[in-house]
Amino acid sequence: MVILKKIQEEHPLVLNLANSVTQQYVANVISYIGGSPLMTTAIEDVEELLSISNSLVLNTGTINEKELPLFIEAGRKANELGKPVVLDPVAVMLPYRASVISRLIKEVKFTVIRGNAAEIAWFAQSKIASKGIDAIEDNTNSKNAIIASQITGAVIVQSGQVDIITDGKSVLTVDTHSSFFKVNVGAGDMLSATIATFLAATTNSLQGAYEATILFGKAGERASQLVNNLPGDFIPKVLDVLYQFAQEQVREN
Numbered sequence: 001m002v003i004l005k006k007i008q009e010e011h012p013l014v015l016n017l018a019n020s021v022t023q024q025y026v027a028n029v030i031s032y033i034g035g036s037p038l039m040t041t042a043i044e045d046v047e048e049l050l051s052i053s054n055s056l057v058l059n060t061g062t063i064n065e066k067e068l069p070l071f072i073e074a075g076r077k078a079n080e081l082g083k084p085v086v087l088d089p090v091a092v093m094l095p096y097r098a099s100v101i102s103r104l105i106k107e108v109k110f111t112v113i114r115g116n117a118a119e120i121a122w123f124a125q126s127k128i129a130s131k132g133i134d135a136i137e138d139n140t141n142s143k144n145a146i147i148a149s150q151i152t153g154a155v156i157v158q159s160g161q162v163d164i165i166t167d168g169k170s171v172l173t174v175d176t177h178s179s180f181f182k183v184n185v186g187a188g189d190m191l192s193a194t195i196a197t198f199l200a201a202t203t204n205s206l207q208g209a210y211e212a213t214i215l216f217g218k219a220g221e222r223a224s225q226l227v228n229n230l231p232g233d234f235i236p237k238v239l240d241v242l243y244q245f246a247q248e249q250v251r252e253n
């Protein structure tokens with residue numbers, strides 16, 4: 001895990017325009033794997049913060065019309081400064097959110113877009129059954145992810161039972177088995193933040209997204225063995241295991 005090792009040496013700063021539901025998990029996942037999280041909601045602050053940040057996450061889970069200029073400004077500045085930008089387009093299938101993301105992707109070039117199968121289907125102008133934030137159909141097919149990547153120019157991470165990572169040409173998969181990711185709200189946001197932390201330590205977006213997704217999936221597998229068949233302790237265990245993985249790299253250093 002070369003990139004994870006680099007994160008331990010550099011402690012990259014990851015700036016988040018987070019949703020208001022899962023911010024604490026997102027901040028902790030970045031911190032536990034060796035990065036330095038920072039959240040903001042102030043447009044006045046964003047240029048300054050981006051100048052010291054190594055990557056940016058735009059999570060549109062609770063975005064509103066007043067916040068959209070902040071998201072556009074942050075994304076455009078990150079593009080100007082050559083900093084990687086990850087989009088987490090929560091529930092983009094719903095009409096208002098679709099209009100927000102349509103406007104955002106006109107202004108900002110995304111390095112990686114991470115979403116569940118229903119969210120990624122939207123970018124491919126296709127449809128997968130969904131309810132609110134969740135895909136309710138599993139899709140282990142890479143077709144939508146490839147089309148979404150070709151349309152947007154971003155590396156796509158389509159999460160689900162099998163995670164699919166593609167730059168529109170190469171397709172990589174992560175097939176790990178975790179019991180409680182599906183019911184824990186925020187798991188997707190945590191994966192997006194993990195990817196952004198990896199992108200902060202490599203210029204290879206496909207490889208960075210892939211290694212981040214493997215790490216997160218492996219942490220889920222180990223956490224599944226540590227919980228007593230109930231979901232409430234699962235995310236704290238995922239965080240503990242991620243911390244252990246990162247500390248193993250520190251010791252190797």
Ligand SMILES: Nc1ncnc2c1ncn2[C@@H]1O[C@H](COP(=O)(O)OP(=O)(O)O)[C@@H](O)[C@H]1O
Pocket residue numbers: 115116117133134135138159160161162163176177178179181182186187188189191216217
């Ligand atoms: N059916 C599933 N079985 C095992 N892991 C899953 C399943 N669905 C999603 N995951 C895992 O949950 C995490 C979050 O993905 P997902 O649930 O698709 O995102 P979101 O929370 O944004 O809907 C990923 O690490 C993914 O691999």
Ligand SMILES: Cc1ncsc1CCOP(=O)(O)O
Pocket residue numbers: 019021022061062090133184185186187188189190
């Ligand atoms: C419930 C909810 N509502 C708006 S954002 C959000 C959290 C989404 O988190 P995730 O997609 O990672 O499960």
Ligand SMILES: [Mg+2]
Pocket residue numbers: 090091116133188189
């Ligand atoms: Mg999500």
